[in-house]
Amino acid sequence: MSAAAAGSGTVAELGEFGLIAAVTARLAQGGDVLLGPGDDAAVLAAPDGRVVVSTDVLVETQHFRRDWSSGQDVGAKAAAQNLADIAAMGAVPTALVVGLAAPAELPAEWALALADGLAEEAALVGASVVGGDVVRSPALITVAVTALGTLRGHPPLTRSGARPGDIVAVAGRLGWAAAGLAVLRRGFRSPRALVGAHRRPEPPYAAGPEAARLGATSLVDVSDGLVQDLGHVARASGVRIGLAGSAFDVAAPLRDTAAALGVDPLGWVLGGGEDHALAGTFPPGVDLPEGWRVVGRVLDEPPRRGEDGVLVDGQPWERGGFDHFAG
Amino acid sequence: MSAAAAGSGTVAELGEFGLIAAVTARLAQGGDVLLGPGDDAAVLAAPDGRVVVSTDVLVETQHFRRDWSSGQDVGAKAAAQNLADIAAMGAVPTALVVGLAAPAELPAEWALALADGLAEEAALVGASVVGGDVVRSPALITVAVTALGTLRGHPPLTRSGARPGDIVAVAGRLGWAAAGLAVLRRGFRSPRALVGAHRRPEPPYAAGPEAARLGATSLVDVSDGLVQDLGHVARASGVRIGLAGSAFDVAAPLRDTAAALGVDPLGWVLGGGEDHALAGTFPPGVDLPEGWRVVGRVLDEPPRRGEDGVLVDGQPWERGGFDHFAG
Numbered sequence: 006m007s008a009a010a011a012g013s014g015t016v017a018e019l020g021e022f023g024l025i026a027a028v029t030a031r032l033a034q035g036g037d038v039l040l041g042p043g044d045d046a047a048v049l050a051a052p053d054g055r056v057v058v059s060t061d062v063l064v065e066t067q068h069f070r071r072d073w074s075s076g077q078d079v080g081a082k083a084a085a086q087n088l089a090d091i092a093a094m095g096a097v098p099t100a101l102v103v104g105l106a107a108p109a110e111l112p113a114e115w116a117l118a119l120a121d122g123l124a125e126e127a128a129l130v131g132a133s134v135v136g137g138d139v140v141r142s143p144a145l146i147t148v149a150v151t152a153l154g155t156l157r158g159h160p161p162l163t164r165s166g167a168r169p170g171d172i173v174a175v176a177g178r179l180g181w182a183a184a185g186l187a188v189l190r191r192g193f194r195s196p197r198a199l200v201g202a203h204r205r206p207e208p209p210y211a212a213g214p215e216a217a218r219l220g221a222t223s224l225v226d227v228s229d230g231l232v233q234d235l236g237h238v239a240r241a242s243g244v245r246i247g248l249a250g251s252a253f254d255v256a257a258p259l260r261d262t263a264a265a266l267g268v269d270p271l272g273w274v275l276g277g278g279e280d281h282a283l284a285g286t287f288p289p290g291v292d293l294p295e296g297w298r299v300v301g302r303v304l305d306e307p308p309r310r311g312e313d314g315v316l317v318d319g320q321p322w323e324r325g326g327f328d329h330f331a332g
Numbered sequence: 333m334s335a336a337a338a339g340s341g342t343v344a345e346l347g348e349f350g351l352i353a354a355v356t357a358r359l360a361q362g363g364d365v366l367l368g369p370g371d372d373a374a375v376l377a378a379p380d381g382r383v384v385v386s387t388d389v390l391v392e393t394q395h396f397r398r399d400w401s402s403g404q405d406v407g408a409k410a411a412a413q414n415l416a417d418i419a420a421m422g423a424v425p426t427a428l429v430v431g432l433a434a435p436a437e438l439p440a441e442w443a444l445a446l447a448d449g450l451a452e453e454a455a456l457v458g459a460s461v462v463g464g465d466v467v468r469s470p471a472l473i474t475v476a477v478t479a480l481g482t483l484r485g486h487p488p489l490t491r492s493g494a495r496p497g498d499i500v501a502v503a504g505r506l507g508w509a510a511a512g513l514a515v516l517r518r519g520f521r522s523p524r525a526l527v528g529a530h531r532r533p534e535p536p537y538a539a540g541p542e543a544a545r546l547g548a549t550s551l552v553d554v555s556d557g558l559v560q561d562l563g564h565v566a567r568a569s570g571v572r573i574g575l576a577g578s579a580f581d582v583a584a585p586l587r588d589t590a591a592a593l594g595v596d597p598l599g600w601v602l603g604g605g606e607d608h609a610l611a612g613t614f615p616p617g618v619d620l621p622e623g624w625r626v627v628g629r630v631l632d633e634p635p636r637r638g639e640d641g642v643l644v645d646g647q648p649w650e651r652g653g654f655d656h657f658a659g
Contacts, residue, residue, distance in 0.1 A: 039382060040488055043568075045420035045553050046386035046481070048488050051378030055366060059373035060478060061465045062431035068467070093372035104389035104431070104476040138388045140395070142474065149431040149465075149476030151387060154373070161367055161375050226372050241370075 016116050016139070017109035024113060024139055028120040035133040037099040037155075047135035049100050049153060057154040057161065059090035065145040073189050076115040078204040080122020083150045085206045086228060088130055089281035091154035092213030093226035095162035098132040104149035106142035119148065130210045159217040162224035162285070167242035169305035171222050171286040174297045176212035178202065179231055180270065183277025184259050187266065196258045208281035212296060216285045219293065224285040230276040232315045232322045235284055239314025242286075248275075248301035248317045275322060343443050343466070344436035351440060351466055355447040362460040364426040364482075374462035376427050376480060384481040384488065386417035392472040400516050403442040405531040407449020410477045412533045413555060415457055416608035418481035419540030420553035422489035425459040431476035433469035446475065457537045486544040489551035489612070494569035496632035498549050498613040501624045503539035505529065506558055507597065510604025511586050514593065523585045535608035539623060543612045546620065551612040557603040559642045559649045562611055566641025569613075575602075575628035575644045602649060 016024055025042075034041040040048035049056075061083070063069060069079045084101055091098040103123060107116060116139070124134050132152070185203030194200055208226075216224050223242060227234045232248075239246045255263075255270045263270035286303055287293065308314030312321060343351055352369075361368040367375035376383075388410070390396060396406045411428055418425040430450055434443060443466070451461050459479070512530030521527055535553075543551050550569060554561045559575075566573045582590075582597045590597035613630055614620065635641030639648060 040490065044488075044490050045417040045551075046384045046423070046479075046488075048421070048483070049383050049385060051381055051383045054378055054381055056376050056378045056383045056480065057373045058376060058427070058429055058478070058480060059463060060429040060431050060476070062433050062467045062474075062476060064433045064467055064469045064474075066470055090372040094375070096373070100385070102385055102387040102478055104387050104478075106389050106391045106474050106476075136386060140389045140391055142391045142472070143393055144471060145469070147389070147391075147433050147469065147474045147476070149387070149389060149433075149474070151385070151429055151431075151478035152373075153383065153385060153480075156375070161371075161373075163367065163371050224372075 014113055015109060016107055016111045016113050019113045021139055024116060027117060031117065031120055032124050032134045034135070035131055038133050038135055042136050049135065052155060053158045055156055057091050057094050057096040057156060058151065059087055060149065060151040061086050061090070063148045074204045076118030077122035079148065080119040081126040081205045083148045084123045084126035085208050086281055087150045087152035088126065088132065088210060089208035089226045091152045092208065092210045093224050093283055094156070095159055095213050095217030095221070095224060096154035096156045097214055098130045098152050098154040100133050100135045100153045101127050102135060102151050103137040105137065105139045106147040107139065108144055109141055111146065157214070162217055162221050164223055164225055164238045164241040166222040167238050167244055167286040167303045168222055169244055169303055170289050171303040172289060172291065172299050173235070173246055173248065173284065173286055173301035173303060174293055174299045175231070175282050175284045176297050177209035177282030178207065178280045179227065179253065179282050180259055180273030180277040180280065182206055182279035183273040184262055188262060196262060198258045199262060202280065206279055206281045209283055209296060212283050216283065219287060219291055221285040221287050224283055227278065227280060227282040227284055229278040231284060232275050232313060232317065235315050236313035238286065239308050243307050245304040245306050245308050246301055246315045247304050247319065248315060250318045252298070252300040254298065275317065341440055342436060343434055343438045343440050346440045348466055351443060354444060358444065358447055359451050359461045361462070362458055365460050365462055369463050376462065379482060380485045382483055384418050384421050384423040384483060385478065386414055387476065387478040388413050388417070390475045401531045403445030404449035406475060407446040408453040408532045410475045411450045411453035412535050413608055414477045414479035415453065415459065415537060416535035416553045418479045419535065419537045420551050420610055421483065422486050422540050422544030422548070422551060423481035423483045424541055425457045425479050425481040427460050427462045427480045428454050429462060429478050430464040432464065432466045433474040434466065435471055436468055438473065484541070489544055489548050491550055491552055491565045492568040493549040494565050494571055494613040494630045495549055496571055496630055497616050498630040499616055499618065499626050500562070500573055500575065500611065500613055500628035500630060501620055501626045502558070502609050502611045503624050504536035504609030505534065505607045506554065506580065506609050507586055507600030507604040507607065509533055509606035510600040511589055515589060523589060525585045526589060529607065533606055533608045536610055536623060539610050543610065546614060546618055548612040548614050551610055554605065554607060554609040554611055556605040558611060559602050559640060559644070562642050563640035565613065566635050570634050572631040572633050572635050573628060573642045574631050574646065575642060577645045579625070579627040581625065602644065
C-alpha cells in the first residue's frame with residue numbers, strides 16, 4: 006500500500022486491513038516497545054514492575070467538529086488528554102492504543118492525519134502508538150484512546166493526599182481552550198492563540214514527574230475546570246481548598262477577548278476545561294521551579310456536605326465545570 | 333448514590349459523575365490492582381516488567397443490537413474479545429479499562445448492566461475493570477475496551493513463528509457465534525446454544541498461557557474467521573498452512589441448523605468470527621492436552637502473492653472472513 010494510494014478515497018475503499026497497514030507504516034516505535042502493532046496485542050516494558058493506565062473517549066459533535074479541527078488536531082488532542090492523565094499521576098507516558106469508529110465515507114486522509122496527530126503528540130513525551138482497532142460506525146467519528154505510563158519507582162500522586170497547610174499550585178495554561186471554544190461558537194476564527202488552544206491543548210507533561218520529585222501530596226489533571234477538578238482533590242482528601250482570585254495571571258488574549266465578548270475572563274480560568282493543566286498540592290516549604298504558580302492553600306477544615314470543597318476568595322464559586330451528559 | 337436510585341432513569345438524569353460512582357461501586361478489584369478506579373489513572377502490577385495491551389471497539393448496529401443482546405451480554409462480549417487478544421499472546425489478562433459513548437436517553441440500568449457484564453467476564457480470568465470514561469454520544473452506543481495482561485516470564489506468542497512441519501491446532505468453538513447471528517438475522521431466537529454463542533462468546537482463555545507452556549511457535553485469536561486469521565499467521569511467518577476439512581468436528585447444533593437453513597456448516601466453522609477460539613502452531617512432537625484439536629499442518633512453501641496462505645484440502649478457500657468496513 007503506497008502512501009499515495011492510502012491518502013486518496015474513503016476508509017471503506019481502503020478497507021480495514023489497508024487502513025491499519027497504512028497507519029502502522031506511519032508509526033515510529035520507541036524504546037519501551039517490546040512488540041509493536043500488527044499482532045493480537047502489543048508488549049511494553051514496565052521497568053519498575055507497575056503500569057499506569059487511563060482511557061478517554063472523544064465523540065464528533067460533542068468534543069470536536071471537523072470544520073473546526075483537522076484530523077491531525079483531533080489526534081493530537083485525543084492523545085494529549087490521555088497523556089495528561091498519566092502525567093497527573095506523576096508518571097511518564099510510554100504508549101497509546103487507539104480505537105476508531107468511523108463512517109465508511111470518511112476520507113482515508115482524515116484517518117491518516119488522525120494517526121499522525123496521535124503519534125506527534127505521543128512523541129513529545131517519548132511515547133509510541135502501539136496498537137488499535139478500526140471499525141465502521143453509521144454516522145459520527147468516535148476516538149477512544151488508552152494511555153500507559155511508568156512511575157519510574159515513585160509512588161503514584163493520587164487525589165487523596167492533600168493536607169491542611171499545603172500550598173496549591175498550577176502548571177500549564179488555564180482557560181485558553183474554553184476561550185477558544187467560546188470564540189469558535191460565536192463564528193470567529195481568532196485570536197489564533199485561543200482557537201489553537203482549543204484545537205491542540207499543550208499540557209505541561211514534564212510537570213507531572215517533576216511534582217513527584219518535588220514531593221507533591223496530590224496532583225490532578227484539569228480537564229473539567231480548575232474548581233471542579235480541585236473539588237475532587239478536596240473531597241478525596243477530606244479538606245477544603247482556598248484559592249485566591251488575584252493569584253491567577255489572566256493573559257492578554259484572554260483579557261482582551263473577554264472584554265470584547267463582555268464576559269469575566271476568570272470564568273474561563275476557573276471553570277474552563279480541556280487545557281489539561283496540572284494542579285497539585287505541596288508541603289508548605291517546597292521550592293517550586295519555574296512553570297508553577299501558587300494559587301491557594303489547603304484549609305484546615307473538612308468539605309461541607311453537597312459542596313465542591315473549593316472556595317475562591319473565601320466564597321463558594323458559582324459556575325460549575327463540565328458534565329459530559331449535561332454538556 | 334443508592335443502587336436503586338442509580339438503576340432508574342436515564343444516564344443523563346444520573347449524570348456523568350453519578351454514573352461513574354454507581355459503576356465503580358459495582359467493581360471488585362483483584363490482587364494485581366495497586367490503585368483502582370477514581371483517580372486520573374489506575375496503577376497495576378506488571379510483575380515480570382512487561383505489560384501486554386490490546387484494544388477493541390464495539391458499535392451498536394455494527395457489532396450488537398439492543399433487541400438481540402442485553403447490556404450484560406454486550407459487556408461480557410466486549411470484555412471477551414479483548415481478553416481473548418491477551419490470551420492469544422500466551423498471556424494472562426489482569427485488567428480492563430472501558431470507554432462508553434452513550435446517548436443521553438440510554439437507561440442507566442443498561443449502562444450498569446454493561447459494567448456488570450464486563451466485570452463478570454473479567455472475573456473469569458481474575459482480571460478487574462480498573463477505569464473508564466463515559467461521554468455523551470448523539471445517537472448510538474460505542475463501547476471501547478482496552479485489556480492489559482502479563483506474560484509471567486514467557487516470551488509473547490506472535491503470529492510470525494510458525495515453521496514448516498509444525499502442526500496446527502485449535503482450542504475453543506468455531507462457527508457457533510456466526511451460526512447464532514445467521515439465526516437471529518432470519519428472525520429466529522433458537523437454537524439457544526447458537527444464539528447464546530453470538531451474545532456471549534466463550535473464549536478458551538486458559539489455552540493461551542497453556543500454549544506458551546507447550547512451546548507453541550505461534551498463536552492467534554480467531555475473531556474474523558479461522559482461514560482469515562490463520563492467513564495472518566501464514567503471511568507473517570512466510571509459510572502456507574494446510575487445513576483438513578475432515579478434521580473439524582461439526583457439532584450437532586451447527587449441523588442441524590445448517591441443514592434447516594440449507595447452507596454448508598463448514599462455512600461457519602472456517603469463515604465465522606467472534607467465537608474467539610485460539611489457533612496455534614506447535615512443534616510436531618507436541619503432546620496436546622484435552623481441549624486442543626489438530627486441524628492441519630504448516631507446509632514447507634511460502635504463501636503466493638495475493639493469497640491468504642491457507643489451503644483447505646489442498647485448495648484455496650473461497651469464502652472470506654470479516655472486513656469491518658465491508659461488513
